[in-house]
Amino acid sequence: MRVDVLGLQAFVSIAERGSFRAAASHLNLSQTALSHRIRKLEESLGTPLFLRTTRQVSLTAAGTTLLPRARRIFEDLGFAINEVRVDLREGDEQVSLGCLPTVAAHCMPAVIAAFAARHPGVGVRIHDNSASEIADKVQSGEAEFGVTIVAANRWDLELKPVVKEPFVLVSHRSMPLAQEASLTWAQLQDEPLVRISAETGNRILIDDALGARRESLTWRYEVQRVVTAVSLVRSRIGYAVVPQLSLDIVDAGELVAIPLRSPAVTRTLGIITRKSVPLRPVTRDLITLLSQALKRSVVPRRDEEK
Template sequence: MRADVLGLQAFISIAERGSFRAAASHLNLSQTALSHRVRKLEESLGTPLLLRTTRQVSLTAAGTTLLPRARRIFEDLGSAINEVRVDVHAADEQVAVGCLPTVAVHCMPSVIAAFARRHPGIGVRVHDNSASEIADKVQSGEAEFGVTIVAANRWDLELKPIVKEPFVLVSHRSMPLAGATSLTWAQLQDEPLVRISAETGNRILIDDALGARREALTWRYEVQRVVTAVSLVRSGIGYAIVPQLALDVVDVGELVAIPLRSPAISRTLGIITRKTVPLRPAARDLLSLLSQALKRSVTPRRDE
């Protein structure tokens, strides 16, 4: 049975004021309209709620049972409405965005600074997560949009490519390959390599591009995150293949980045949004600033 909210409201008002006239005045209704609402509620319940006399109105046993429950319904409804208003107000004061960690470190400081100058009253929440986690947050509405790796898309999300970012070999300056201007994958066969976990989008891209050739490489170490891979390289125990922007996540110091070829592998970064939900003006502005920063950040390179 559907809840008769207007009927419950009329019933509560009559019960609390003891008369149809006072209740009608409180609700800004005619007594006829008020009586119609109560009668409709009683018919839906199959029992009278009020005892009417010429001088007063009292509750039946059913009305006595219903009144405290009806009050709680309206209290809960009022609380829910207030919570929604608070949430909407808070959302208006903040834009949430999902972002790959490498992009977050490289681009977000300058982007947020520019956004703050344009929108001094609006904050930014950055969810720096993996590609799959970013898709989850955009899909659930926790983030209005995300910057992620362009890959297989979900049916209810829209993905717009922005820029291609090459993978590079990271080496300590003391390592034998550090002086190379570029390297082929074949030249890495006997070198100790650090690779990222198979659960990450970066690893999937590299494995797909190399195919069976990846088995000929010496993957001596495996880590979960790019930052950890670069830290191992800094210790001088091996080399790592990482996205170009990853070097901005760490203090480069004694590290060098060497372009890779045959094949040259890159990842495409793009903006992910919900198909049926338009972005608010502030979110659109943040997206525009971030897209421009991404295009400036990645140095174009010819695939060889």
Template sequence: MRVDVLGLQAFVAIAERGSFRAAASHLNLSQTALSHRIRKLEEMLGTPLFLRTTRQVSLTAAGTTLLPRARRIFEDLGSALDEVRIDLQEGDDQVSVGCLPTVAVHCMPSVIAAFARRHPGVGVRVHDNSASEIAGKVQSGEVEFGVTIVAANRWDLELKPVVKEPFVLVSHRDMPLAQAASLTWAQLQGEPLVRISAETGNRILIDDALGARRESLTWRYEVQRVVTAVSLVRSGIGYAIVPQLALDAVEAGGLVAVPLRSPTVTRTLGIVTRKTVPLRPVARDLLSLLSQALKRSITPRRDE
């Protein structure tokens, strides 16, 4: 059964004011329109709600039963609307975004600074997580959008590529390969390499690009995170293949990044959002700043 909200509103107004005329004035309706709403509600319920005389209006037994329930309906509706209003007001004070850790370290400081100048009263909450975690947070609405690796899309999410980021060889500056202008993967054979866990999107991209030739390389160490791999390289025990932005996730002193070729391996970074759910204006502005920062960040480079 459909709820006759207008009829219930008219019913409560008459019951609380004791007359059709006072209720009509309160609701800014004509008495004819008010009477029509009550008649429609009574027909739907199959019973009269008021006893009408020339002097007064009183509730029937059915009306007496309905009144507290109708009041509760409007109280609950009012509370729900207040909660939505408060959520929207609070939402305007903060934007939540999911971001890969390497991107967060490299881009977010300057992006948030620029965003703060435009929106001084709006905070930013950064969830620096893995690609799979970011997708889950976007889907649940915990973050409004995410910056992640563009891979197979999910039906309920929309992925827009922004930039291709190359993988590079990270070396301690005192190790032999650090002096090369660039390297092929074949030149890495026999060298001690740090491998990222197979559970990460970065490892999957490298394995897919190399195919069977990856087994000819000496993967002497394996870690879970890019930051850990770079830290091992700093100790001088080997080399690591990581996304170009990874050096900004740690103190890069004493390290160099050497471009890799034959093949060149890249990961595509992009923006993930929920389909059919538009971003708020402040979130769109943050997204625009972040996209621009990503495009500026990925340029050919060699750290000296």
């Protein structure tokens, strides 16, 4: 019997995301094409794999039995493909990684300098992307590892937390709050704030930490990127809440970073790799250098709430 790889891929994607719509978006397919793949797989197996209602999709007994075996097929396939890639890359003189833009700007120059001293002639390719894009590149093998926000992990990726980075309020030195040693979120209630897009992991962390309190704040402006938010602060339009390392991607100059408390919001930065996939020694060395640089860069504040 031929293995229906496309059908199994569609099955696993639906099972993990709980809906045909989310799975179709993830696989970049139309829902019609996705449904066709599942129907073909179910016909070849002679049994339905999903119970479908207007509100949800759940696994049948057969689907529950198949899911761990299908996952294992893709894990084994990925491992085999990666072994071939590793063999082919042994002579390659480049390490590829995904990295958040703030971390890349803050840490990578010194890390690459140290790496180049240890491995002269070995290049480094940096994909400075969003957290979801980094996970995609590591998952596909385009990047050997990623430096990203620790969040809900994918089943085929392994995540190792490295450091907690606090969010801070960025203010122009001439603005009223600039002289404060620290601030509570309640003190920001009537101040004009710049908000980062809901599509970013940073926004999700802030919203989750504040809960309903976030609606009492004056989010007057919304932007897509941290650099834009900081630019608005520089123009004295408002204040922005950003990760501590973000100020290193701009010329801070007349800007100050003020610790926030009640609650103190942090993001955990870590390293993601593919499960069961061996890393080259040169790649492990770069990961070590990056982890050390992150720990040196993020210094816990004494007034940060435990």
